[in-house]
Amino acid sequence: MERADPDQFAQVSKYGISNTATTSGTAFSLSTPENQVSEQLSVKILSKHENELEFELINADPSIANALRRIMISEVPTVAIEKAVIKNNTSIMQDEVLAHRIGLVPLRLDPSQFEYFATDGSESGTELNTIVFTLKVDCKMENGVLTPDNGIVYSRDLVWHRDESHQYNDRLTHDEAGNELPLPGPVHGDIPIMKLCQGQSLDLELHCVKGVGRDHAKFSPVGTAVYRLQNDIRLSKEMLGEEKINVKKLSGAEKVQVKTMNKLRHDLVTRCPLSLNPGTSTGSDTSSVFKLIETKSMLDGDKLYKVKLNNPSSCTMCRECIQDDELATHVQLLKVKGDYLFKVESIGSMEPEDIVRKALAVLKDKCAKVRQTIEDNTEKKGGAAGEEVDDEEM
């Protein structure tokens, strides 16, 4: 088989992967002028569900794709419970364990409505940087049943402590157009926090602040934000079997060859764990990587088949199909450099597409900050851009 362009494809082989470097000749080559890079860059949405978004970023440098992923995980702000004032806890769960569990509950709050709480202790809580929830549960036995909820404390028991003296409550209860929003609370009401027994009670005041995933994972807006390289699978002409053959005109040696290829095709499809195997019900039609297609030709009473590449992007690169040396000469497993399949799974506090947008905004902010610092430094030193800037404090 023809060798794939090492600048554009990484080659997956039996023991490892080669041609992985991204230095030259690629679409995002270092020598490509910036305006051309911009033309080549593209985004495609693959699927979108309530809390899950899959998209393809094409012709970007790995450093850009990775920056986007890292920011989504650890630098897009959300609001989470940060301080727990435990007034009463007669349950069997220790205060610190309870506080930790409660901190992880995702909250339905718009972080853009909040300011950061100063971490240096110079500032106390205000209604713009803190929102308070209460959790008050007394477990009783009523008619032989533990109430409420069989003694289970759920996240829905977190109640927003609305202080009427506050000036900006509206920002939490109404959107910009003045429509009423659901009251601030947990994203999922049915998260069990702990179990209480008869006579045990909880009384907590919970202070929530805005933060980023870098400080604590509870602030991360995503469950996973991952990318992988797009697959490209190539089969040899003989393997595809698209050439028409006249069975009657074949010589003895040719017949043997046709039979061997026919067997190899079967071999390929049955080896692949993601293929819809003929005669079995394993594998689904859409996720199947290869498909055996029956042709009309027969040879010595055996049906002849051809192979169709059905869905190469569902290949997990398990390499089962290239373990056999003979098969390996007919199959090429490739990764397309610069073609990233992102999967963003929101924890529920934000739409997944908003997480992507906010991540890009964070990246832009960082750039603006770098530029601003350079400008400030050069001004301070009284020269045009170009004076020595030794140490940039950010």
Next chain:
Amino acid sequence: MTDTTNATVVFHGEDHTLGNALRYCLARDEEVDFAGYTVPHPAESRMVVRIQTNGIPAATALHRAADTLENIADDILDKFNTALNDFEEDEDAF
């Protein structure tokens, strides 16, 4: 006379996220001879970028790289929004 064509810039509170992306943008600049970055210690929130240009001040190169990176982010954002609009229109059509 100090040499302005090279610089070692310390970024406090930054890591590989900005470091690698800036390094890439610097390296793409034809007037930059060398660009590298390091996070000297994983427990310290500090990232260092080293720049050597072939004539222009290093600060200008860094300024330009930040510009490039912002343009890329803008570009992705634009294309993401367009793609999402198109996708939602297609969904509605069904």
